[in-house]
Structure formats: structure tokens, C-alpha cells
Amino acid sequence: xxxxxxxxxxxxxxxxxxxxxxxxxxxxxxxxxxxxxxxxxxxxxxxxxxxxxxxxxxxxxxxxxxxxxxxxxxxxxxxxxxxxxxxxxxxxxxxxxxxxxxxxxxxxxxxxxxxxxxxxxxxxxxxxxxxxxxxxxxxxxxxxxxxxxxxxxxxxxxxxxxxxxxxxxxxxxxxxxxxxxxxxxxxxxxxxxxxxxxxxxxxxxxxxxxxxxxxxxxxxxxxxxxxxxxxxxxxxxxxxxxxxxxxxxxxxxxxxxxxxxxxxxxxxxxxxxxxxxxxxxxxxxxxxxxxxxxxxxxxxxxxxxxxxxxxxxxxxxxxxxxxxxxxxxxxxxxxxxxxxxxxxxxxxxxxxxxxxxxxxxxxxxxxxxxxxxxxxxxxxxxxxxxxxxxxxxxxxxxxxxxxxxxxxxxxxxxxxxxxxxxxxxxxxxxxxxxxxxxxxxxxxxxxxxxxxxxxxxxxxxxxxxxxxxx
Numbered sequence: 460x461x462x463x464x465x466x467x468x469x470x471x472x473x474x475x476x477x478x479x480x481x482x483x484x485x486x487x488x489x490x491x492x493x494x495x496x497x498x499x500x501x502x503x504x505x506x507x508x509x510x511x512x513x514x515x516x517x518x519x520x521x522x523x524x525x526x527x528x529x530x531x532x533x534x535x536x537x538x539x540x541x542x543x544x545x546x547x548x549x550x551x552x553x554x555x556x557x558x559x560x561x562x563x564x565x566x567x568x569x570x571x572x573x574x575x576x577x578x579x580x581x582x583x584x585x586x587x588x589x590x591x592x593x594x595x596x597x598x599x600x601x602x603x604x605x606x607x608x609x610x611x612x613x614x615x616x617x618x619x620x621x622x623x624x625x626x627x628x629x630x631x632x633x634x635x636x637x638x639x640x641x642x643x644x645x646x647x648x649x650x651x652x653x654x655x656x657x658x659x660x661x662x663x664x665x666x667x668x669x670x671x672x673x674x675x676x677x678x679x680x681x682x683x684x685x686x687x688x689x690x691x692x693x694x695x696x697x698x699x700x701x702x703x704x705x706x707x708x709x710x711x712x713x714x715x716x717x718x719x720x721x722x723x724x725x726x727x728x729x730x731x732x733x734x735x736x737x738x739x740x741x742x743x744x745x746x747x748x749x750x751x752x753x754x755x756x757x758x759x760x761x762x763x764x765x766x767x768x769x770x771x772x773x774x775x776x777x778x779x780x781x782x783x784x785x786x787x788x789x790x791x792x793x794x795x796x797x798x799x800x801x802x803x804x805x806x807x808x809x810x811x812x813x814x815x816x817x818x819x820x821x822x823x824x825x826x827x828x829x830x831x832x833x834x835x836x837x838x839x840x841x842x843x844x845x846x847x848x849x850x851x852x853x854x855x856x857x858x859x860x861x862x863x864x865x866x867x868x869x870x871x872x873x874x875x876x877x878x879x880x881x882x883x884x885x886x887x888x889x890x891x892x893x894x895x896x897x898x899x900x901x902x903x904x905x906x907x908x909x910x911x912x913x914x915x916x917x918x919x920x921x922x923x924x925x926x927x928x929x
Contacts, residue, residue: 669914
């Protein structure tokens, strides 16, 4: 027989318990304790049943009261038992199964003949129970994730979407000063990244137990933090330690991407002014199993966005900040066009970059890339520029018009997420016959060799570690 739990959120649970069996009278309220709320026992029971291979059905009591029929129909469906209308109504009075505390717990229930309509009017939470509420919520949230929702229709809208890489469902992230499971990887609503996108970030990739271009990424991270006048910034060694600990905890030594973020930190009150930031910066290390995001064999397709790239007169792209609305607006245009990414022009109509990457082209054997006046001068961009020279191609950095890209022999983009990605079509114009060109292939090979041979080793990496989960 399957076990069924039903309970309310701790705010409601504590209110009801204040007037329950523990009270000597209804005039004087007995002080609540964590043990009396019973959430610790519920989590323990849930864990024991799961280990026995008999996970219990969990129902949210608030949801049950709001829509009893739909909730019970969904529960019956999960339990593979028929729903009966008699579940929605009953005769008033006690029943033998009520138990010892029925006279205290069930006075209202004994008067009822069905589910009562819930009160939607909010109540003021008693601040004397605030600390107790903080203790209860983590346990409540563990159980809340396993609630049996009230209908198949609702379940379909609330079921978490499938992940691009399923193994990332159970990962650990560094937030602040600790490593936490994915479901606990959150920042405060008072954090500057929430209040105004006030944060800087880097993307790093791991190849065969090594972090590629780690020092260069950290240089840019700290330069960006300095440009934004961050205070109480963690040291370089502290950031490295957080990165290494996160990777080792996850067992990630290859085919991994890191989103490294540093926010201005938590504020003492909401508002724009950095004067409210008095806690120090918040460091976030999010490592995921993630292969390159583009088709680097068949090529990608681009469209030109109407959204122009930020001018350094407004917000300098050389600050690698988290305020990415300029890029996101362009990405929306590429999504609507059902292509991979969008080219962004500067205020004068020259090509700057894409919404996510830098861009190169080849014409008559010469490799060209836009000047970095409006774009972020990417680390992968700089690496590829060095490889272009090393491979004895002529490199030219200048203003490039959109029509020059339309008529290029080859085009590719560069970025940590995608590496070196060939472009086969721009705005409907086929590039280089729609195939990956020889210069692109040669530079892809050179880039792969560089990532294989260089990088900062992860301290505990051993070659016999299994990294084949993706």
C-alpha cells in the first residue's frame, strides 16, 4: 500500500499548530519548536521509503483544499486506483480511525461534510516564528519538489523541462563561499546581479584535465571588476580554489564549460547605489557537462540583427559584464529567424560581432576580422589571430561592411562556448559554396592541437578518471 503525505507550507503549518493539541488553552499560545512541526520526521520517512523502493505520494494540502476533485483525480491516477465522487464528501462526526488526539485536532473536521473553500486573504506572519520558519523551509522544499500535482494538465505545465545534457540534473555549483547542489544554487534577491545585472563573468572550457586560458580569463575578470569599481573582491587564488573545488566535486575533467560570475554582492536594501553593497562580492562557479554549442562540422547560419551593438560611449563592451540585454535582443531576432545567431552592426553600419561570438572572414587568402571598437575582444578571438599568423596567413583587422561578409570566401565565429565555428550562410547568402573552407579547417585543427597541449592542470586530475558521461 502506498503511503500518502499531505501538509501545508510552514507558514500555514505553524499557524495551525499554535492552536492544536499542544496548547493548554486557546487564549495562551504555547511556544512552537522545530520538533513539533514534524518536518524532520517527514523527510526521514520519505528517505526511508525511497530506500525501500516505495516512494510515497506527496500532496500539497493547500492545493488539495483549493481544488479537491482535480487533486484527488490526479492522485488516484498516480496510484492507479479509481476516483470516486464519495471522496469529496462525508458525514459529519468522528470515526473510529481518528486516534488519540482527535478531540484536539479534529473539532472542525468533525463538523464538516466536505472540503471547505480556502481563504485567499493573506495573514501577517508572527515575527517571533521567523527563525523557526528559516529552519523549516529547506526541509519543506525537499518534499515540495516531489508533490503529486492535481491534474495531468497541470502536471504537464509544471514538469521540469528536459535538460540538453541529463547528467547536469545532479551537479554542484559554488555560490558565495560554498558548494551546493543544483536545487540550492541561488543568490539573494538583494544581490546586485538581481537588482541591476551588476556583475562580471567569464566562460572557460576544460580539455583533458586542463583549464584552457585560465590566466587570461582571470585577467579579464579582475579588469572588468576594477572597471566597475567592485570592492572586497576575492583574491585570484581564492577564485582558482573555488573553480578547482567545483570541478573536483563534480568529477568534471573534460568536455566541461564553466560560467564564472562575480557580482558586486548583496545589498543592505534594494536600490541602484553601490553604497548599499556592504557584504563583499558574490562568486559563482557553474560547471556543466557541455559540448561545443555549434555545429562545427556542418556549419552554422547567421542573420543580421536590427539591434545595433552598444557604443563604448554608452557601455564599453570591453567590460565583460552581465547586463546582456543588447545581445539578448539580437538573439531573439535570430531565434525568430530560426537560425543559429545574429550579426550585430555598429552605429556606422560596420560588422561588430554576433550576439555571442567574434567573427572572421576570408577573401582571396587574406583573413579579416572587425576592429574591437564595439565588440568584446574575445580570448578565443586573440588565440585564433595568433594561429592565423602562425599558419602564415595574412591577417587584417579593420572596419568590415556587411556586404563584404556576404561575398566572403569563408566565414567563421570564435568563442569559448563554440570554439571555431564555420558559417555557411548569412542573410540567405551562401558562403563559400555552403561548405567548410580550407582555411577554416586548417585553423580548427591548429586550435584543437592547442587545446590538447596547453592549459592549467586541475590538481587532482588523473588520466584514469572516467569522463565518458557525455
